[in-house]
Structures are given as structure tokens and as C-alpha cells.
Amino acid sequence: MRKTLLSISFLFTVSTANSAEFNMRPGLWEMTTKSDLLALVPRIPADQMQTLTNLAKQYGLDMPKISNGAATSEVCITQEMAKQKIPTFLSQNQYGCDIKDVTQTGKDYKINLICEGAILKGNGVTEGIFTSPESFTGRTEFKGVVQGNPVNERAYTDGRWMGADCGAVQPLRAHR
Structure with missing residues (x-):
């Protein structure tokens, strides 16, 4: 159960990070996600x-540093990824979730998630704003059932651009 819940938080971090189609600068980003689920990590x-x-x-990421209910990681966003309205790696139904109704108005964005997988069922929404091409803030809410257990989760994500060079950090990739 905890494994699946942390995976959901991971999904929300990635979907928030790549939502807006023209505002995000490619390069190395630092992402910090806070949620009640992440506070459970010391018990795993x-x-x-x-x-x-x-x-x-599997997604091209190192496990984020998790402390005090927050996960911090570095993510490499390519030029191609920064231009995508729905990143290809998110639309591959990795968790039994489909991304629906992606909208962007100026610097604001919104994504609806519909999850009908064997483990994860429910609906979620990710909303946020790019405060500049080099920073954003967002939140994700999900309500549903995970492995038969009711879930009503909120996660808050902040991102900041660190620079054009990703160094050793590899770009995100699709799950195989």
C-alpha cells in the first residue's frame, strides 16, 4: 500500500513538472514535492x-531526497519535452491513469487524471502556474481507491530551473 501511495506522489510530481507547453525552459530543474504521504516514508x-x-x-530518475514530508529531486527536461503539451512518457498509462483535458491559459495550467487500473481507481487534478520560465508552483489532488483502500491525497510541488546543462542527470524517459 505505501509503495503504491508513494508511486502516486511520484506520478504527480512528474505530471506537474511537465504540464505547460511553452513556459518551461529546458535544462536541469530542482523539484520539491510535499505531501502527507511522503511523511510516511520513514516507516517504509x-x-x-x-x-x-x-x-x-526505470523513469530515468534517482530516488529523490525525502525528508520532513518533502521529496526533492533533480530532473532533466529536454527541449522536446518542454514543448510537449502532454509529455509522451505520461500518456503511456503507467499507473492505469489517463491524462484528460489538458488546458493552459497564459501561465496557468490544469490537467485532469482519470485512473481505472487494477490497483489505482479514481480522479485527480493537477493545477499550477509558471511564475517565470524558470519557476513554477502547483498542486495535485487525487481522490479514489488504491488497492481497495480509500485515498484523498494532496501534493504541492515547486520547481526551479537550475541551468541549461543537465550534467549527469539523464532526461526522463518512458517506462518500459
């Missing part, structure tokens, strides 16, 4: 944390 057994670390690596 070591073997399950290893599974989560492996999941993150």
Missing part, C-alpha cells in the same frame, strides 16, 4: 524502499 521497510528506488530508475 528497506526492501520496499529498494523497490521504489528501482522504479524511479
